[in-house]
Amino acid sequence: MPQTPSIALENITVTYHEKVALHGINITLPAGTIVGLVGMNGSGKSTLLKTIVGLITPTTGRVWIAGLPIQQAQKRGWVAYMPQSEQVDWQFPVSVQDVVMMGRYGSMNWLRIPRPIDRHIVEMSLRQVDMLPLKDRQIGELSGGQKKRTFLARVLAQQAHILLLDEPFNGVDVNTERAMIQLLMRLRDAGHTILVSSHDLSAISTVCDQIILINQTILAYGATSEVFTPENLNRTFGMPLPGMMS
Amino acid sequence: MSDASLVHQRLALMWDWLIAPLQYEFMVKALLVSGFVGVVCGVLSCYMTLKGWALMGDAVAHAVTPGVVLAYVFHVPLAVGAFVFGVGSVWLMGWIQKQTRLKEDVVIGLVFTGLFALGLVLISKTPSNVDFLHILFGNVLGIPTAAMVQTLVIGTLTLAVLLLLKNDLLLLCFDPTHARSIGINTTGLHYLLLTLLSLTIVVALQTVGVVLVVAMLITPGATAYLLTDRFDRMLLLAVGSGLVASGLGVYVSYYWDAATGGCIVLVQTLLFLLAMIWAPKHGLFRRVGRSG
Numbered sequence: 001m002p003q004t005p006s007i008a009l010e011n012i013t014v015t016y017h018e019k020v021a022l023h024g025i026n027i028t029l030p031a032g033t034i035v036g037l038v039g040m041n042g043s044g045k046s047t048l049l050k051t052i053v054g055l056i057t058p059t060t061g062r063v064w065i066a067g068l069p070i071q072q073a074q075k076r077g078w079v080a081y082m083p084q085s086e087q088v089d090w091q092f093p094v095s096v097q098d099v100v101m102m103g104r105y106g107s108m109n110w111l112r113i114p115r116p117i118d119r120h121i122v123e124m125s126l127r128q129v130d131m132l133p134l135k136d137r138q139i140g141e142l143s144g145g146q147k148k149r150t151f152l153a154r155v156l157a158q159q160a161h162i163l164l165l166d167e168p169f170n171g172v173d174v175n176t177e178r179a180m181i182q183l184l185m186r187l188r189d190a191g192h193t194i195l196v197s198s199h200d201l202s203a204i205s206t207v208c209d210q211i212i213l214i215n216q217t218i219l220a221y222g223a224t225s226e227v228f229t230p231e232n233l234n235r236t237f238g239m240p241l242p243g244m245m246s
Numbered sequence: 247m248s249d250a251s252l253v254h255q256r257l258a259l260m261w262d263w264l265i266a267p268l269q270y271e272f273m274v275k276a277l278l279v280s281g282f283v284g285v286v287c288g289v290l291s292c293y294m295t296l297k298g299w300a301l302m303g304d305a306v307a308h309a310v311t312p313g314v315v316l317a318y319v320f321h322v323p324l325a326v327g328a329f330v331f332g333v334g335s336v337w338l339m340g341w342i343q344k345q346t347r348l349k350e351d352v353v354i355g356l357v358f359t360g361l362f363a364l365g366l367v368l369i370s371k372t373p374s375n376v377d378f379l380h381i382l383f384g385n386v387l388g389i390p391t392a393a394m395v396q397t398l399v400i401g402t403l404t405l406a407v408l409l410l411l412k413n414d415l416l417l418l419c420f421d422p423t424h425a426r427s428i429g430i431n432t433t434g435l436h437y438l439l440l441t442l443l444s445l446t447i448v449v450a451l452q453t454v455g456v457v458l459v460v461a462m463l464i465t466p467g468a469t470a471y472l473l474t475d476r477f478d479r480m481l482l483l484a485v486g487s488g489l490v491a492s493g494l495g496v497y498v499s500y501y502w503d504a505a506t507g508g509c510i511v512l513v514q515t516l517l518f519l520l521a522m523i524w525a526p527k528h529g530l531f532r533r534v535g536r537s538g
Contacts, residue, residue, distance in 0.1 A: 106428035112413035138475035
């Protein structure tokens with residue numbers, strides 16, 4: 001790793017079938033922070049995360065990861081992405097351990113045969129999210145929180161410096177949420193840059209150092225306490241959210 | 247007569263039933279080829295089942311028909327013609343889908359019936375001493391040695407690629423988004439899987455023919471999917487059921503003097519029904535027991 005990784009987005013625009021999903025995104029995120037990406041459903045949160053990890057090619061603009069174009073950062077395994085759990089086929093015949101091992105594929109050779117180091121990292125990742133006892137379960141037999149933990153373990157197993165998490169707190173129990181928040185803070189303290197999307201403000205205001213408010217474009221960006229003002233939230237969600245402002 | 251000698255007599259009868267047909271070379275060949283095709287199709291069927299590509303498999307199988315006839319007319323190996331039309335049909339489906347606003351299954355239906363119709367017309371207009379009905383319904387009992395060698399070579403190649411890239415193909419089925427996010431070329435893998443599908447169809451044509459090939463491509467996988475929640479076990483079970491169905495199907499066809507392809511697929515379907523009823527976790531008995 002030549003320098004401390006961070007994300008730089010340069011004038012990003014994404015259009016789907018002539019419909020604008022994102023426009024005019026210009027932002028640089030410092031390393032070693034947890035940044036919350038907050039907006040309504042359909043505000044472009046997932047699109048932005050997918051653009052950063054290279055799943056969507058922006059119509060205009062460029063993504064830089066630690067000074068490198070995204071394709072090169074991808075090959076070096078610098079960025080790990082956790083999808084929303086709605087996109088997963090939970091009937092698929094794979095175990096918790098199989099899923100986490102998929103996080104190691106990027107650093108294996110083309111035959112994808114796990115080395116001892118890969119098994120070790122998978123075990124460590126499972127232990128970090130407290131899923132080691134359930135490693136042989138088929139993924140459909142897990143609770144909502146356990147499913148999230150499994151996919152978080154896969155992200156950990158990638159050992160990337162930048163973690164992009166799409167709605168990680170959606171549908172999880174209180175214990176899982178608390179454990180995830182603690183884990184994310186430990187990762188941040190170890191120097192990782194973490195971008196977390198959410199439309200739920202309670203968890204995100206606890207864990208995030210900085211917040212991006214988004215609705216197709218960036219409405220506000222800054223320290224959590226400065227960004228969460230009634231006017232900003234009103235602009236983001238189209239209504240005041242008094243309950244969230246404690 | 248004692249019980250022991252009765253059992254002995256029964257076993258001897260069964261042994262005869264199994265051994266007697268093997269004195270004919272055509273039966274040995276048929277068992278070898280069908281069993282091999284059962285193995286190759288068994289492996290591929292796991293990916294087809296998990297990816298939901300039943301219709302795609304049926305479509306490509308029908309679409310190769312004109313390729314086989316044209317290959318005969320121009321004196322190139324039938325497998326080459328089948329392969330070109332198999333891959334070509336996939337490309338054509340993708341192209342039409344991009345140009346129009348039609349849904350995927352509609353495009354698949356359009357392309358494969360169009361190409362199959364072309365195949366039928368070509369068959370009816372081609373004077374030949376080859377019975378093209380063999381393409382439609384298979385002819386494993388009369389398979390020529392050249393075709394057998396071709397089947398074994400292409401099948402071995404397909405099987406090798408399927409097994410070497412097992413994990414990447416599994417990831418393509420399970421989570422293509424993750425695959426792309428770690429820099430795996432999913433478009434390339436997608437077309438590789440379609441190519442392997444075309445090759446497997448070429449391999450299976452000799453045994454069951456165009457019309458029933460799709461059963462070989464999904465039934466063993468579907469049966470195995472009901473029996474286990476582990477991919478490696480699913481592969482083994484699919485291969486096992488493919489092998490058993492092929493072997494048993496050939497014997498049944500021999501003793502009943504019935505269509506071989508049909509017999510093989512019937513045995514496969516029977517195995518599927520057994521799995522559907524008695525599967526340990528996903529079977530009907532178990533589900534009724536749980537809800538009752």
